[in-house]
Amino acid sequence: MSSSSPPRIAGAILTVDDVTVRFETPEGPVIAADDVSFTVKDGEFLSIIGPSGCGKSTVFNVIGGLLTHHEGTVRVAGETINGPHQSIGMVFQEESTFPWRTVTANVAFPLELTGMPKQKRIERARYFIKMVGLDGFENRYPGELSGGMRQRVSLARTLASEPKILLMDEPFAALDEQTRLLLGDKVLQIQQQLRQTTLLITHNITEAVQMSDRILVMTYRPGKVKRIVDIDLPRPRTSEIVGSEAFGRYVAQIWNDLREEASRGLRDEEAHVLHHEAASS
Amino acid sequence: MSAGAPARGSPWRAFAPAATGLGTLIGFLLVAELLIRIGVINRFIVPPPSEVIESFGRVIVEEHVPRRFLLTLSECLTAGVMITVFGVAGGVTMHRYKLLQQAIETWVAALAAAPVVLAYPLFMVIFGRSAWTIIMIGFVAALPPVMLKTLEGLAGTRKVLVNVGKSFNLTQNQQFWKILFPAALPTIFVGVRLGLIFALINIVGVEFLINYGGLGQLINDLAERYDLPGTYAAITFVILVSVVFFMALEKVERWLRPVD
Ligand SMILES: Nc1ncnc2c1ncn2[C@@H]1O[C@H](COP(=O)(O)OP(=O)(O)OP(=O)(O)O)[C@@H](O)[C@H]1O
Ligand SMILES: [Mg+2]
Numbered sequence: 001m002s003s004s005s006p007p008r009i010a011g012a013i014l015t016v017d018d019v020t021v022r023f024e025t026p027e028g029p030v031i032a033a034d035d036v037s038f039t040v041k042d043g044e045f046l047s048i049i050g051p052s053g054c055g056k057s058t059v060f061n062v063i064g065g066l067l068t069h070h071e072g073t074v075r076v077a078g079e080t081i082n083g084p085h086q087s088i089g090m091v092f093q094e095e096s097t098f099p100w101r102t103v104t105a106n107v108a109f110p111l112e113l114t115g116m117p118k119q120k121r122i123e124r125a126r127y128f129i130k131m132v133g134l135d136g137f138e139n140r141y142p143g144e145l146s147g148g149m150r151q152r153v154s155l156a157r158t159l160a161s162e163p164k165i166l167l168m169d170e171p172f173a174a175l176d177e178q179t180r181l182l183l184g185d186k187v188l189q190i191q192q193q194l195r196q197t198t199l200l201i202t203h204n205i206t207e208a209v210q211m212s213d214r215i216l217v218m219t220y221r222p223g224k225v226k227r228i229v230d231i232d233l234p235r236p237r238t239s240e241i242v243g244s245e246a247f248g249r250y251v252a253q254i255w256n257d258l259r260e261e262a263s264r265g266l267r268d269e270e271a272h273v274l275h276h277e278a279a280s281s
Numbered sequence: 282m283s284a285g286a287p288a289r290g291s292p293w294r295a296f297a298p299a300a301t302g303l304g305t306l307i308g309f310l311l312v313a314e315l316l317i318r319i320g321v322i323n324r325f326i327v328p329p330p331s332e333v334i335e336s337f338g339r340v341i342v343e344e345h346v347p348r349r350f351l352l353t354l355s356e357c358l359t360a361g362v363m364i365t366v367f368g369v370a371g372g373v374t375m376h377r378y379k380l381l382q383q384a385i386e387t388w389v390a391a392l393a394a395a396p397v398v399l400a401y402p403l404f405m406v407i408f409g410r411s412a413w414t415i416i417m418i419g420f421v422a423a424l425p426p427v428m429l430k431t432l433e434g435l436a437g438t439r440k441v442l443v444n445v446g447k448s449f450n451l452t453q454n455q456q457f458w459k460i461l462f463p464a465a466l467p468t469i470f471v472g473v474r475l476g477l478i479f480a481l482i483n484i485v486g487v488e489f490l491i492n493y494g495g496l497g498q499l500i501n502d503l504a505e506r507y508d509l510p511g512t513y514a515a516i517t518f519v520i521l522v523s524v525v526f527f528m529a530l531e532k533v534e535r536w537l538r539p540v541d
Binding site: 064065066084086088089090092094095096098099100101109110113161 | 439441442444445447448449450451455459460463464466
């Protein structure tokens with residue numbers, strides 16, 4: 001499945017080709033991503049799922065152009081990238097709002113860079129603030145908002161730059177389950193409204209099945225592509241499909257794939273700890 | 282200063298810390314007064330607090346305290362502007378050129394700990410017995426905290442914020458002005474506040490040492506005249522000024538930092 005050079009898919013807006021990333025650590029080289037290849041079609045919602053430490057964020061950083069010491073290529077609409085690309089918008093795993101800017105000023109940030117006049121900027125920012133459901137909080141500072149609201153500010157800020165491809169690295173990982181489900185609905189709604197091409201990185205199976213057209217499952221160390229699963233669930237979707245039978249089948253199938261990897265990861269970490277304990281005693 | 286929110290409903294709770302503080306101070310003064318009156322402490326070395334308080338009005342009117350205060354204040358502000366400009370610029374330069382940082386960071390930190398006042402004869406030779414000697418000593422003594430805090434603020438900018446900037450394709454300049462600098466601003470202000478306090482201490486100290494200028498010189502004068510209650514009144518005045526100064530800066534700092 002993870003064979004090299006997938007066939008060029010017509011309409012592929014993002015092509016990841018044989019990407020390998022190696023980190024040198026004091027304990028020897030770590031291969032964080034190994035020959036990762038996949039494509040994302042225009043308007044598609046693809047999720048990458050995999051156990052913790054398998055290299056998801058690494059792939060995210062390579063596609064976002066923040067990590068450049070990789071092998072292989074990443075192409076956006078045919079153009080090979082070697083640095084942050086205009087067409088790609090990133091939402092990070094960590095909290096990333098600017099605490100010194102109000103919600104509006106945060107969201108207007110990318111518009112400021114394009115030199116859009118102030119009045120227009122504020123109008124545009126309002127539009128995206130409303131889209132993520134934060135109207136009424138325009139003049140608040142991030143410090144006055146909850147974690148979930150701040151993540152929505154980050155999302156709105158990235159959306160305001162109108163990226164061709166939206167890249168999200170576990171944007172809701174730090175949130176509680178209810179907030180996560182509600183935000184998932186919000187993202188689905190936005191995706192359907194904007195027909196936004198989206199690459200979501202997650203380790204939450206429900207989230208992935210609920211939102212995706214396809215799900216890419218990664219293996220644990222080295223992080224390879226284990227399988228790509230098509231999710232044939234009708235759209236538009238909401239969190240209500242979570243209860244359906246077809247949904248359950250997909251979850252079970254992916255959990256099956258993932259369980260192997262996750263337990264391998266766990267064993268690996270335990271061995272690591274034992275090794276350290278042995279070394280230090 | 283006080284961390285917890287004042288408890289609602291009970292006014293005593295809200296004022297308890299301040300009242301306890303004031304009470305402790307008054308208690309201390311009463312004990313001192315008593316010890317001096319019964320002769321445990323020699324009143325020719327330490328005047329009784331009551332006499333110090335009495336001489337307050339006299340010192341303020343007769344010794345032109347308002348004029349001296351303005352003089353010391355203007356020295357502080359001049360030094361303050363200088364440490365802000367040069368300290369922030371220095372910190373930014375150290376941040377930008379890692380080699381420079383590695384080369385001088387330790388020295389700057391050492392300078393922060395050094396008693397710069399002791400070098401006052403050198404400054405006298407260069408600047409003469411003038412306000413500039415005083416200002417320059419205040420400046421040199423107060424520069425390190427501003428530089429170091431600026432560096433700390435810039436270097437401590439969360440990586441993810443820098444990455445957000447990169448993902449939006451910011452230029453080096455934009456990255457600095459739109460992300461690093463605002464992120465570092467609260468820390469920079471802590472440096473400036475520390476610097477101003479260092480400057481104030483050193484400026485009053487040098488005024489005292491070289492017997493020139495504002496409040497420090499007044500203390501020197503009064504001590505030389507052996508007007509002990511007056512001397513202590515002047516010292517108390519300087520302390521009060523410092524405290525008010527410190528509290529005002531804290532207010533400004535909190536206002537500059539709307540949220541965390
Ligand atoms: N800068 C780095 N230097 C050395 N090793 C790194 C570095 N960044 C990541 N790694 C290693 O690469 C592997 C993959 O890391 P990555 O952050 O991509 O995992 P992840 O799948 O995003 O995990 P999580 O789900 O916990 O976020 C890990 O084993 C990690 O230790
Ligand atoms: Mg990660």
